[in-house]
Amino acid sequence: MITLDTWILGWRPRDLNTGSLPELKPHCLQNYFTDDVFLQRLSKSPQDDPRAAALEWVKVWGNSLQWEDLTWLRSLTTLPILLKGIQHPDDVRRAKDYGVDGIFCSNHGGRQANGGLPALEALPDVVKAADGMPVLFDSGVRSGADVAKALALGATAVGLGRPYAYALAVGGTDAVVSQLRSVLAELDLTMAIDGYRSIADLRADGAIRRFR
Secondary structure (H helix, E strand, C coil): CEECCCCCCCCCHHHHHHCCCCCCCHHHHHHHHCCHHHHCCCCCCCCCCHHHHHHHHHHHHCCCCCCCHHHHHHHHCCCCCEEECCCCHHHHHHHHHCCCCEEEECCCCCCCCCCCCCHHHHHHHHHHHHCCCCEEECCCCCCHHHHHHHHHCCCCEECCCHHHHHHHHHHHHHHHHHHHHHHHHHHHHHHHHCCCCCHHHHHHHCCCCCCC
């Protein structure tokens, strides 16, 4: 899965106020600073020279992929390739032309750009453009009712981002299991309340937005 939805970090004054930026707090980048390939790019360890390591991260982060890179990526693997962060039908069709196997409709969240289009509103057009290609969905999914809406609008599968992370922080593995079971239970009850016996029935009827 290739993430496309955040080329650069957005303007978030709270991060500026707290200094919660990678360049200022290198410990935010431990997933890079513990990666063997990334460490080979450094002359000193992140512990010895955190500033140089953070600046090297900026070089990697700022080197955004281009459409043409998909040809190279496809040549490296026979595994399915999914693009995460697609919200425009034209991008879906272009992705298909490059041999992509699936789309992940998402706007990444995290308040990167104020006024951005909610991913759920983009989902129907993305599904239509995909024309049978799998379309996964996340962005703002917090409950079983949210899952039902995304499935009704055509999502092949729905991802849970933050709820499981919150549960993990509060109660570890058992809390994650409880959280997922709660979401599934709410989805089941929501479908029952609305008279749907199966996800196929839910998808067949679809959904429309009545109020803003």
